[in-house]
Amino acid sequence: MANIYYNGDINEGVLQGKTVAIIGYGSQGHAHAQNLRESGVSVVVGLRPGKSWDQAVSDGFEVLTVQEAAAKAQVVMILLPDENQPKVYKESIEPELTAGKALVFAHGFNVHFNQIKPPADVDVFLAAPKGPGHLVRRTYTEGAGVPGLIAVYQDATGQAKELALAYAKQIGSARGGVIETTFQEETETDLFGEQAVLCGGTSALVKAGFETLVEAGYQPEVAYFECLHELKLIVDLMYEGGLEYMRYSISDTAQWGDFVAGPQIVTEDTKKAMKSILSDIQTGKFAKGWILENQANRPEFTAINESEKNHPIEVVGRELREMMPFVKAKSKGVVGSAKN
Numbered sequence: 212m213a214n215i216y217y218n219g220d221i222n223e224g225v226l227q228g229k230t231v232a233i234i235g236y237g238s239q240g241h242a243h244a245q246n247l248r249e250s251g252v253s254v255v256v257g258l259r260p261g262k263s264w265d266q267a268v269s270d271g272f273e274v275l276t277v278q279e280a281a282a283k284a285q286v287v288m289i290l291l292p293d294e295n296q297p298k299v300y301k302e303s304i305e306p307e308l309t310a311g312k313a314l315v316f317a318h319g320f321n322v323h324f325n326q327i328k329p330p331a332d333v334d335v336f337l338a339a340p341k342g343p344g345h346l347v348r349r350t351y352t353e354g355a356g357v358p359g360l361i362a363v364y365q366d367a368t369g370q371a372k373e374l375a376l377a378y379a380k381q382i383g384s385a386r387g388g389v390i391e392t393t394f395q396e397e398t399e400t401d402l403f404g405e406q407a408v409l410c411g412g413t414s415a416l417v418k419a420g421f422e423t424l425v426e427a428g429y430q431p432e433v434a435y436f437e438c439l440h441e442l443k444l445i446v447d448l449m450y451e452g453g454l455e456y457m458r459y460s461i462s463d464t465a466q467w468g469d470f471v472a473g474p475q476i477v478t479e480d481t482k483k484a485m486k487s488i489l490s491d492i493q494t495g496k497f498a499k500g501w502i503l504e505n506q507a508n509r510p511e512f513t514a515i516n517e518s519e520k521n522h523p524i525e526v527v528g529r530e531l532r533e534m535m536p537f538v539k540a541k542s543k544g545v546v547g548s549a550k551n
């Protein structure tokens with residue numbers, strides 16, 4: 212069974228007197244910085260000049276270059292995009308990692324796949340909320356929290372785990388529960404979850420359902436509501452009470468349809484595909500592909516991203532959401548937009 216920690220199990224005193232540098236002020240960065248500050252932790256933000264810099268300044272933070280922030284802090288949390296981390300780490304963070312400091316990540320990718328090799332005399336740990344940054348922030352302000360994971364990769368001071376737990380508590384994760392894991396488990400399960408279920412699996416399912424209805428002559432607007440919009444309402448029920456509560460809330464006809472149709476859609480073959488995706492993650496094949504794609508300036512990522520924007524479900528969805536202000540239509544680049 213997993214080791215799960217809640218607020219009452221954690222002594223946050225170990226963070227007292229320490230300054231935390233939050234490197235990056237995007238989805239996760241803005242949430243960690245603001246939650247820590249409101250929990251009484253001393254925070255500086257490390258960035259390059261630009262949009263995030265201006266945002267962090269206007270949110271009242273002391274904003275420094277990455278290197279200055281890393282120099283000033285005892286705990287350095289890297290919340291840059293995973294693909295930018297190795298270069299920024301090498302140039303601006305590593306030179307400031309004196310003995311006894313702590314280097315922290317919200318995802319184990321770069322350490323696990325050998326892209327960042329921290330010196331032996333610093334603590335290295337993970338404090339990873341299991342949810343998008345904007346929810347890490349919003350739930351904290353509501354007195355709740357996004358559950359999280361911690362893992363210790365390297366314990367140079369003897370305090371690494373205590374620090375990791377204190378950090379997780381002060382961003383609000385221990386209100387939901389903090390599970391102890393390893394860099395390997397966090398990295399592999401995070402990548403698998405987003406690829407097979409949360410992002411890859413779900414987008415493909417939504418698109419295939421929409422296409423099936425539209426190709427059969429049904430109106431795209433109806434197909435959009437049925438296959439995309441309504442998904443949130445169903446997932447909210449699962450979030451609150453598992454599959455059982457979702458099935459309790461839907462009609463018996465829908466529940467019977469769930470039982471008979473589900474296994475025809477997600478078949479043994481789907482499970483085989485999942486196993487192969489997991490294996491590519493475990494062997495490092497996926498990581499290598501993504502690292503090389505970035506080194507090549509993302510030719511394939513860019514092409515797919517462009518064509519996905521023009522998918523009919525996106526075109527009709529943009530129009531329908533315009534008419535639903537309560538959905539708070541969010542587009543890429545809008546501050547506060549949800550981002551995974």
Ligand code: NDP
Binds near residue numbers: 263295342
């Ligand atoms: P974002 O892309 O949202 O934010 C990145 C931030 O880094 C921006 O503030 C950006 O500023 C800054 N930045 C980028 N490049 C540089 C650079 N060269 N020098 C200085 N600053 C730079 O990242 P995320 O919050 O999505 O991801 C951060 C980490 O959190 C990753 O490890 C990710 O795996 C992990 N994570 C993310 C989750 C999420 O919900 N997004 C969930 C759980 C973990 P600028 O405006 O200048 O570009």
Ligand code: MG
Binds near residue numbers: 318401402405
């Ligand atoms: Mg991830």
Ligand code: MG
Binds near residue numbers: 465
């Ligand atoms: Mg229905």
